[in-house]
Structures are given as C-alpha cells and as structure tokens.
Amino acid sequence: MRNTTPSTARARAWASFRSEWLSTNTLMGYAFVLPLVLWLAATILYPLLKSIQLSVLNIKFIGTPGEYVGLDNYQRALTSPYFRAALQNSAIWVVGNAVVQTVLAFAAALILKQQFVGNRIARIWIILSWVVPTVVVVIIWRWLLSASGGIVNYSLQSLGIIDQPVGFFSTGNTAFISVILINSWRWFPFNAVILLAALQRIPAELYEAASVDGANVLQKFRFITLPSLQPVLFVMGLIGTLLSFNVFDVIWLLTGGGPSRATTTLPVLIYDTAFKKYRLSQAAAMSVLTGIILLIFAALFIRFMSPASDSDER
Amino acid sequence: MLYRVRRNLPLALSVLALMVVILAPFYWIFTSSVKEPQEIIARRPTLFPQSFTFEHYDKLLYHSPFPTYLRNSLIVAIGTMIITVVLATLAAYGLYRLRFPGRQMLFRIILITYAFPGVLLLVPMYDMMSRLGLVDRLTALVIVDVTLAAPFAVWMLQAFFRTIPQELEEAAALDGATRLGIIVRILLPLAAPGVAAIAIFAFITSWTEYLFSSILIVSEANRTVPVGLAGIIGQYQVDWGLLLAGATATALPVLVLFGLVGRNFVEGLTAGAVR
Numbered sequence: 001m002r003n004t005t006p007s008t009a010r011a012r013a014w015a016s017f018r019s020e021w022l023s024t025n026t027l028m029g030y031a032f033v034l035p036l037v038l039w040l041a042a043t044i045l046y047p048l049l050k051s052i053q054l055s056v057l058n059i060k061f062i063g064t065p066g067e068y069v070g071l072d073n074y075q076r077a078l079t080s081p082y083f084r085a086a087l088q089n090s091a092i093w094v095v096g097n098a099v100v101q102t103v104l105a106f107a108a109a110l111i112l113k114q115q116f117v118g119n120r121i122a123r124i125w126i127i128l129s130w131v132v133p134t135v136v137v138v139i140i141w142r143w144l145l146s147a148s149g150g151i152v153n154y155s156l157q158s159l160g161i162i163d164q165p166v167g168f169f170s171t172g173n174t175a176f177i178s179v180i181l182i183n184s185w186r187w188f189p190f191n192a193v194i195l196l197a198a199l200q201r202i203p204a205e206l207y208e209a210a211s212v213d214g215a216n217v218l219q220k221f222r223f224i225t226l227p228s229l230q231p232v233l234f235v236m237g238l239i240g241t242l243l244s245f246n247v248f249d250v251i252w253l254l255t256g257g258g259p260s261r262a263t264t265t266l267p268v269l270i271y272d273t274a275f276k277k278y279r280l281s282q283a284a285a286m287s288v289l290t291g292i293i294l295l296i297f298a299a300l301f302i303r304f305m306s307p308a309s310d311s312d313e314r
Numbered sequence: 315m316l317y318r319v320r321r322n323l324p325l326a327l328s329v330l331a332l333m334v335v336i337l338a339p340f341y342w343i344f345t346s347s348v349k350e351p352q353e354i355i356a357r358r359p360t361l362f363p364q365s366f367t368f369e370h371y372d373k374l375l376y377h378s379p380f381p382t383y384l385r386n387s388l389i390v391a392i393g394t395m396i397i398t399v400v401l402a403t404l405a406a407y408g409l410y411r412l413r414f415p416g417r418q419m420l421f422r423i424i425l426i427t428y429a430f431p432g433v434l435l436l437v438p439m440y441d442m443m444s445r446l447g448l449v450d451r452l453t454a455l456v457i458v459d460v461t462l463a464a465p466f467a468v469w470m471l472q473a474f475f476r477t478i479p480q481e482l483e484e485a486a487a488l489d490g491a492t493r494l495g496i497i498v499r500i501l502l503p504l505a506a507p508g509v510a511a512i513a514i515f516a517f518i519t520s521w522t523e524y525l526f527s528s529i530l531i532v533s534e535a536n537r538t539v540p541v542g543l544a545g546i547i548g549q550y551q552v553d554w555g556l557l558l559a560g561a562t563a564t565a566l567p568v569l570v571l572f573g574l575v576g577r578n579f580v581e582g583l584t585a586g587a588v589r
Contacts, residue, residue, distance in 0.1 A: 025412050025413060025414050026414040026415065028408070028412055028414075028493070029408045029409075029412040029413075029414035029416075029417060030408070030414070030416075031408070032404045032405060032407050032408030032409075032412070033404070033405045033408040033409060033420050035400075035401050035404055035405070036401040036402065036404065036405040036424065036464055036468070037405075037420065037423070037424075039401060039460065039461065039464070040423075040424070040427050040461060040464070040465070043435075043439075043457060043458070043460075043461040044427055044430060044435065044461060046438075046442070047435045047438035047439050047441075047442055048434070048435065048438065050438040050441060050442065051434070051435075051437055051438040054437060054438060054441060062440055062441060062444055107328075107332075108332055111325070111328045111329055111332055112332075114325050114329075116325060116326070116329055122329070122332075122333070123580065124576045124577055124579075124580050125336075125576065126332070126336055127580065127583075128336055128337070128340065128569075128572075129336055129339075131518055131568055131572050132522075132564075132565045132568055132569075133521055133522040133524075133539070133540055133564055133565070133568070134522055134524060134540065135522075135524060135539070135540040135543045135544055135547075135561075135564065136561045136564050136565045138544075138547070139343065139543065139547065139557050139558065139560070139561040140339045140340070140342070140343050140561065141339070142547065143342070143343060143346070143554065143557070143558060144339060144342060146554075148355055148357075149354060149355040149356060149357065149359060149554070150359075151342060151359045154357075154358065154359050185335070189336060190583075193580055193583060193584055194583070194584055196584070197584035197585070238429070239428070239429045242429045242430075242431055243429065243431075245431055246431035246432055246433050248433055248524075248525050249524040249525055249540075253524070253544055253547065266433075267431075267433040270433060270434075270436060270437070271433070271436065271525070271529075274436065274437050274440070274529075275440075275529050280437060280441075283436075283437050284437045284438065287433075287434045287435075287436070287437055287438075290431075290433075290434060291431075291434050294431060
C-alpha cells in the first residue's frame with residue numbers, strides 16, 4: 001500500500017478519464033455519429049459563417065469579386081421599407097398559419113381518435129397532402145381556384161355568393177389569405193397525426209376519475225388534455241413556427257410574392273434579392289438579420305413557453 | 315337503432331368532411347387529367363369525366379421534357395436516399411445504442427439542424443457550390459437534400475432503435491459476434507421498418523425539393539420535376555391538361571411508396587415527436 005501522492009491522484013484521474021472518454025464505447029459512439037455531424041457542419045455551419053463574410057462585401061452577381069463595405073448592407077436592409085414589410089408579412093404568415101393549422105389539426109385529431117370503420121387507414125392517409133410535392137399542391141390549388149373552369153369559382157357562383165369569377169391571387173388580401181389556407185391544407189394533417197399520438201397517450205383512467213368527480217367536458221379539456229399536451233404543443237410551437245417561417249415554394253409558385261409585394265415574406269425577399277435582382281451580398285445581410293431575429297424568437301419562446309416553467313410548477 | 319344512428323351521425327359527417335377536404339382535390343386533378351381539353355376548361359365543371367383521353371399523358375411522356383425531369387429527380391432522390399440511410403442509421407446506432415459522454419449534446423445539435431430554416435443557407439450554399447464547380451450538377455442537389463433529410467431521419471429512427479432490447483446485443487456478444495455482425499444481423503433486421511420509413515422520408519424530401527433546385531440547376535437538361543413543372547406553370551398560356559397530367563405523374567411514385575410503408579412512416583413520425 002502506498003500513500004496517495006499528487007502524482008498518483010493525477011494518474012487515477014487520468015485513468016478514469018481514459019476509461020470514460022477513451023473507452024471503446026465512447027470512441028465507437030463518436031465514430032458512428034461523426035460522419036453525419038461532419039456532413040452537417042460542412043453544409044450548415046460553414047455556409048452560415050460564409051454568409052456573414054458575404055454580407056460585408058458588395059457582390060452583386062455570383063462569381064464576381066466584391067469589395068469590403070462594412071455594415072452598409074445591414075444598414076440598407078434595416079432602413080429599407082421592403083425589408084420591414086417582409087418582416088411584417090412573415091409575422092402575419094407565421095401567426096395566420098399557426099392559428100388555422102392548430103384549429104384544423106385539433107379538429108382532425110379529435111375526429112381520428114374516435115372509433116369508426118377504416119380509422120386505421122384514415123390515420124395514415126390523412127397526411128397525403130403533406131407527402132406529395134409542393135409543386136403538386138400548387139398545381140392542385142391553382143386549378144381549383146382558377147378563374148376559368150375552376151370548381152371553387154363555379155361553386156361560389158352557383159350558390160349565388162359571387163357574380164363574377166374571382167381572381168383569388170389578384171388582390172393583396174385575398175392572395176395572402178389564399179396562400180395561408182393552402183399552406184395550412186398541406187400542413188395541418190401532419191400536426192393532426194402528432195397531436196393524435198399525444199392524445200392517445202393520455203391514460204383513459206384520468207378521464208374516468210375526473211368523470212367520477214363530476215368534471216364536465218370543458219373542465220376535462222382544461223385540466224387533463226391541455227396539461228398533458230403541453231410538451232408536444234411546446235415542440236410543435238417552436239419547430240412548427242421555424243418550419244412555417246421557412247416556407248418558400250408555396251408562396252413563390254402561387255403568387256411570386258405579389259401582387260405588388262403583398263405576399264413577400266422574408267424567404268421570398270431573400271430569394272428575390274439574391275437571384276432575381278442579383279444583389280447577393282445584400283441578400284446575405286438579410287439572411288444574417290433574419291437568423292438573428294429567429295434566434296431571438298426561439299430564445300424567448302423557450303424562456304417563456306417551456307412546459308416546466310416556474311409559474312406552472314411552483 | 316335510430317338512437318345509434320343519431321349518435322353516430324355527427325361522427326360520420328365529420329369523418330366524411332375530413333376525407334373530402336383531403337382527398338377531393340386529388341380526385342379532382344386525377345379525373346381532370348383524363349378529360350378532353352374542351353371539357354377541362356368548360357365553364358361548367360364535370361364531377362365525373364364525360365370524355366376520356368390519354369392525350370395529355372401522351373404529350374407529357376413523348377412530347378415534353380418531363381421524362382428528362384423524371385430521370386433527374388429519380389437519380390437525385392435515390393442518391394439522397396442511400397446517403398441519408400447510411401449516415402442516419404450509423405448516427406442512430408451511436409446515439410441510441412451506445413452510452414457515452416456528450417451523447418445528449420450531439421442529439422440536440424442534430425435536432426437543431428432539423429428546425430434550422432434552410433432559406434438562410436440559400437445564398438452561401440450557392441456561393442459554396444459555385445466554388446466547388448457543382449452548380450448545374452445533380453450532385454449538388456444530393457448534397458443539399460441529404461442535409462435537409464438526415465436530421466429528421468435520425469429523430470424518426472429513435473422509436474425503432476429504442477424498442478430493441480439491449481439483452482439481444484449482449485447475448486450475441488457473448489456468443490462471440492462482432493459489433494459489425496451484431497449491427498448487420500440483429501439490429502438492422504429488427505429496425506428494418508424504421509430504416510424503410512427513413513428511406514421513404516429521404517426520397518420524398520428530395521422528390522419535393524424546389525428552393526435549392528431552382529437556383530442550383532441552370533440548364534433545362536438537368537432540371538428536376540418540381541422545377542420543370544414550375545416552368546410549365548409559368549408559361550404564358552397555361553396548358554392545364556399537361557399540368558394536371560404532370561401533377562398526377564409526379565404524385566404517383568410518392569403514393570406508391572407511401573402505400574408500401576405508410577404505416578411505419580407515420581409511426582416513426584409520431585413516436586419521435588411524443589417520446
């Protein structure tokens with residue numbers, strides 16, 4: 001037996017470090033995850049840093065060299081009415097989609113939760129509108145809403161609601177409402193399927209016990225369903241908002257951001273600036289600003305909406 | 315009896331409404347794509363086709379660049395599928411079957427990349443691809459699509475990998491199986507439904523991708539289906555017959571794949587979310 005000297009303590013620390021960090025499991029773990037992490041670093045982290053570099057230059061066409069212009073692009077974006085309008089449109093877009101999709105998804109999930117013939121098949125095929133390519137969704141709705149031969153215009157006319165076929169994408173407000181509804185049609189079944197899975201995990205005993213105590217439907221919803229769904233609603237709120245913010249193709253292919261920029265959200269503005277107006281560095285600055293805005297949103301959302309927040313638990 | 319009907323009527327009606335909302339638009343484009351041109355644009359739409367023709371499909375397949383788009387999309391989707399399955403399955407094995415420090419952090423990083431808005435990468439990605447000489451190459455699309463699909467694929471695999479008992483692996487190890495042998499002979503067959511689900515997810519992600527394809531691909535010959543069809547939408551005179559046939563033909567491969575593993579797909583989707 002020897003006394004514990006600093007050197008043996010260090011040796012022991014090293015041994016435990018080695019056994020933990022250099023054990024086969026650790027090495028193997030990292031070796032298995034590494035390919036994906038490297039891939040993501042090269043295709044997300046590197047471009048992200050690159051966009052900061054691009055944003056302080058004055059590149060217009062891609063491939064042409066640019067000079068250092070400092071924060072000019074940022075200043076221009078922040079003072080541009082287009083950027084502010086797009087930010088506002090994005091906010092309306094995200095909120096509008098969240099409201100419509102949440103209502104539709106809840107309704108669909110509650111329907112699918114019931115027992116009826118074919119409910120197993122319905123629970124799978126409901127996400128059809130989400131799995132088909134967006135370009136198909138766009139063609140479907142352009143066709144249904146078409147002013148010549150479109151079924152929606154024809155039905156509304158037959159019912160006497162309108163006299164003349166309506167161009168749904170020809171005025172700012174109707175265009176915005178139409179794209180929100182179409183995007184919600186594409187996404188609500190996805191949310192419904194996730195909500196359904198969460199609803200099915202709530203133990204039936206909870207509801208039975210509440211019934212015994214004389215709780216009504218609303219009370220059950222308020223005190224059992226809603227709290228049980230908190231974690232899922234939190235994730236859906238955060239990730240759903242980011243995914244919905246990112247939507248570009250539905251808007252671009254239905255309205256091109258018009259009429260007169262009414263449906264130009266930030267993704268549309270970035271795309272348009274970089275690849276239609278050929279102001280690459282300007283678009284890079286907008287991307288960085290957008291990233292910062294989303295980061296702030298995510299931080300606030302996590303801070304105030306976390307299911308285990310202080311106000312709820314204590 | 316009457317009581318039962320009355321009780322079930324609201325449910326039946328709401329189920330019907332839900333199905334109509336989701337399915338009717340599809341019915342409408344499928345049936346319209348086989349109507350004669352004059353019936354398609356008739357002022358009074360017909361619920362059931364009064365005429366029947368394959369002329370739009372004939373035009374689509376023999377007198378339009380659609381088959382080229384289809385080939386390009388297939389190449390990109392299959393490439394994306396293979397790389398995603400390999401990367402995501404390896405990562406899932408590491409994250410869900412091995413215990414090591416830093417595991418949780420890696421898992422979170424991968425999750426964050428899933429929610430990361432791709433549009434922020436648009437400009438620098440174009441810059442990067444042009445430096446690598448990959449603009450107008452299908453390879454560029456495969457690279458981007460894997461990035462879009464792989465993080466969620468790892469998440470989907472969670473449910474399938476976690477349910478396999480650890481004892482199976484231990485027993486096999488005692489019998490002298492190597493780690494690779496355990497993965498290939500025991501884990502993969504048991505996680506097969508999950509692997510099928512992520513393969514389809516990767517395929518569909520790539521099949522749908524428009525944003526990056528529309529800027530990274532320049533020439534007509536390299537266009538994928540979404541970009542190609544969007545080009546037809548943008549033409550001055552809209553050829554609805556052709557577009558509807560194109561939409562149907564584009565949706566079809568997805569429907570077939572989804573029909574095969576739709577159940578696993580939805581299972582992976584939901585199990586990851588409500589863990």
